Amino acid sequence: MGKSLQIGFLGLALIGLTGCDMVEQSAQQLADKAEQAVVEVARDTLDSTLKELNKQVDEVQQSANEWLPPAEPQEDQPSASPQHEQPADEPATPLSSSAVEA
Numbered sequence: 001m002g003k004s005l006q007i008g009f010l011g012l013a014l015i016g017l018t019g020c021d022m023v024e025q026s027a028q029q030l031a032d033k034a035e036q037a038v039v040e041v042a043r044d045t046l047d048s049t050l051k052e053l054n055k056q057v058d059e060v061q062q063s064a065n066e067w068l069p070p071a072e073p074q075e076d077q078p079s080a081s082p083q084h085e086q087p088a089d090e091p092a093t094p095l096s097s098s099a100v101e102a
Helices: 002-067
Strands: none
Touching: none
């Protein structure tokens, strides 16, 4: 009778361990799903926060543009059209034909 009791106890222990393994797997799956949900919620929250922040920055820029005077071109900067420059190989003053000696 002692042997059958030991075999029965061993069987119950194996069933218990199998149940523990299933519980562990279920707990791991639940933890993974919870982690995914937290990441998704955090991503959505961050996305909406950034959109709201960008909207507020745009409003501040628009308000600042209304208060600032229009930009005027500065005199110190060179103009958009370049001045005519002579190439380096030509003299700055033209020579007359009488000034050329042979």
